[in-house]
Amino acid sequence: MGRDNPGVVIIGAGMTGILLAIKLQEAGITDITVLEKKESIGGTWRENTYPGVACDVPSHAYTYSFAPNPDWSSHFPAGAEIHQYFKDIIERFDVAKFIRYNEPVTACAYDDATRRWTVTTERGDYEADLLFSATGILHQPKIPGFPGRDTFTGHCFHTARWDHSVALAGKRIGIIGTGSTACQVIPELVAMPGTDVTVFQRTPQWTAYMEDRPFADWEKARFARQPWRMQLIRWLSSFVYSRGTAALAGDGVFDRLTHRLMAWNARKLLRDAVTDPALREKLTPDYQFGCKRVVITSRFYDAIQQPNAHLVTEGIERFEPSGIRTQDGTLHELDIVVLATGFDPTAFMRPMAFRGSGGLSIEQAWEKKITAYRSMFLPGFPNFFLMLGPNSPIGNQSVIEISETQTRFALQLVDEWRAGRLDRIECTPAAVARWAAMIREKVQHTVWASGCDSWYLDADGDALTWPFTWNKWVAMMAAPDFSDFVARDAGD
Numbered sequence: 001m002g003r004d005n006p007g008v009v010i011i012g013a014g015m016t017g018i019l020l021a022i023k024l025q026e027a028g029i030t031d032i033t034v035l036e037k038k039e040s041i042g043g044t045w046r047e048n049t050y051p052g053v054a055c056d057v058p059s060h061a062y063t064y065s066f067a068p069n070p071d072w073s074s075h076f077p078a079g080a081e082i083h084q085y086f087k088d089i090i091e092r093f094d095v096a097k098f099i100r101y102n103e104p105v106t107a108c109a110y111d112d113a114t115r116r117w118t119v120t121t122e123r124g125d126y127e128a129d130l131l132f133s134a135t136g137i138l139h140q141p142k143i144p145g146f147p148g149r150d151t152f153t154g155h156c157f158h159t160a161r162w163d164h165s166v167a168l169a170g171k172r173i174g175i176i177g178t179g180s181t182a183c184q185v186i187p188e189l190v191a192m193p194g195t196d197v198t199v200f201q202r203t204p205q206w207t208a209y210m211e212d213r214p215f216a217d218w219e220k221a222r223f224a225r226q227p228w229r230m231q232l233i234r235w236l237s238s239f240v241y242s243r244g245t246a247a248l249a250g251d252g253v254f255d256r257l258t259h260r261l262m263a264w265n266a267r268k269l270l271r272d273a274v275t276d277p278a279l280r281e282k283l284t285p286d287y288q289f290g291c292k293r294v295v296i297t298s299r300f301y302d303a304i305q306q307p308n309a310h311l312v313t314e315g316i317e318r319f320e321p322s323g324i325r326t327q328d329g330t331l332h333e334l335d336i337v338v339l340a341t342g343f344d345p346t347a348f349m350r351p352m353a354f355r356g357s358g359g360l361s362i363e364q365a366w367e368k369k370i371t372a373y374r375s376m377f378l379p380g381f382p383n384f385f386l387m388l389g390p391n392s393p394i395g396n397q398s399v400i401e402i403s404e405t406q407t408r409f410a411l412q413l414v415d416e417w418r419a420g421r422l423d424r425i426e427c428t429p430a431a432v433a434r435w436a437a438m439i440r441e442k443v444q445h446t447v448w449a450s451g452c453d454s455w456y457l458d459a460d461g462d463a464l465t466w467p468f469t470w471n472k473w474v475a476m477m478a479a480p481d482f483s484d485f486v487a488r489d490a491g492d
């Protein structure tokens with residue numbers, strides 16, 4: 001105990017929580033507790049087991065930088081393989097010993113007198129000097145309140161709560177949504193024997209084509225012999241995605257040209273893939289390319305043109321016992337409804353009673369606006385690190401890269417604090433206000449504010465995503481500006 005070997009609690013044992021445990025242990029900290037609400041690690045890759053679940057960034061980029069994996073089966077491996085990667089990692093890096101399962105955190109409270117956090121789970125209390133929330137950004141399913149949903153007599157479940165006891169073959173299946181997840185599920189459902197699949201689309205999506213390909217055994221052996229090949233794929237992938245983000249967020253001539261090229265390519269993809277003009281019209285977005293998250297798929301357009309697939313663009317009026325009635329009065333009779341309706345990206349570490357210094361609740365702190373300095377820090381919440389907080393999602397970039405930049409940033413602050421050069425790790429109110437103003441000003445000039453309804457913006461039109469380029473993120477997260485943090489002895 002003490003600053004040299006502080007007590008650390010990490011909430012959540014997904015990709016980010018595991019990363020933190022590894023890096024904190026490497027920094028010489030041994031008093032680490034990872035509290036995971038479920039019975040196993042893996043977060044996203046444990047929860048999402050729907051047919052077709054897979055990575056949509058190349059596997060060698062969706063890998064910890066310090067733990068390359070020559071054995072990835074393909075460029076876009078299935079969710080179960082990614083889950084296994086993380087299971088192997090916790091053994092290989094000896095962090096399994098820190099994880100406590102079936103411990104849902106229900107409350108966290110900072111005590112100004114002891115300068116420690118009390119973290120409460122259903123089983124008891126834990127004390128911590130440093131608290132990390134790694135509860136994920138796409139974790140709490142968003143389920144719109146469709147009238148009459150409870151009256152439906154068939155099966156109805158969210159993609160993140162897939163009911164594997166329900167047989168799909170031969171069934172009339174409705175799927176609500178056409179985002180990234182839906183575009184992974186739909187081809188699988190359409191390909192199952194005897195299914196009839198009705199897709200309820202609220203908004204069409206722009207897509208980008210990336211075909212998967214299994215790696216041959218000789219390629220895997222070569223990755224193991226020549227790790228630089230994995231690094232190259234990683235670098236290329238990061239470069240391509242960062243160019244994509246620059247095209248959406250940047251305002252240079254080259255950025256605008258790249259955006260036009262990407263938009264032209266997406267239109268061409270749709271034109272070439274979908275032969276029926278009426279269907280193509282329905283699938284054509286009326287907003288700019290990139291305003292919503294671009295769906296990476298090589299199979300959706302083909303699937304939606306199969307005889308057993310139907311695209312419905314009429315709005316949903318209500319659920320009825322035998323199916324879904326749309327606003328044109330049609331009743332679509334269904335056995336199963338799949339909700340591919342996404343997640344609440346602002347739920348962060350909730351539901352949880354979260355209180356900082358002086359009893360300040362997270363609801364009070366975020367009463368006016370959900371924001372966090374450098375996406376991680378909140379005034380009034382000392383020694384607390386919000387991983388993947390507001391403004392951290394960056395285009396289609398690998399989220400592992402984002403968590404790694406945040407972890408490095410956090411560790412620099414932890415080092416300063418351990419050395420006694422920071423009184424506590426807490427940003428100043430001025431720093432977070434400046435940050436929020438910077439985000440607000442910039443988002444107006446990006447494609448995200450060009451007039452579509454997306455989870456990248458909040459209700460006021462402020463960005464939840466990062467409205468700048470990837471390079472700017474890397475630069476911002478390279479090193480803390482200590483003047484933005486509460487100085488030694490200040491305010492005590």
Ligand SMILES: Cc1cc2nc3c(=O)[nH]c(=O)nc-3n(C[C@H](O)[C@H](O)[C@H](O)COP(=O)(O)OP(=O)(O)OC[C@H]3O[C@@H](n4cnc5c(N)ncnc54)[C@H](O)[C@@H]3O)c2cc1C
Nearest residue numbers: 012014015016037043044055056057104105135136398399
């Ligand atoms: C369907 C889907 C596909 C995706 N595909 C990609 C992709 O291809 N590429 C990409 O870069 N990203 C992708 N993502 C984003 C993905 O969420 C991140 O890549 C990554 O998994 C985030 O890891 P995490 O640990 O931060 O959060 P999560 O994986 O969500 O893990 C959070 C953990 O915290 C635990 N937890 C939450 N609340 C509590 C609590 N109160 N108490 C205790 N434990 C708690 C959860 O049980 C969970 O284990 C995808 C997301 C989804 C939903």
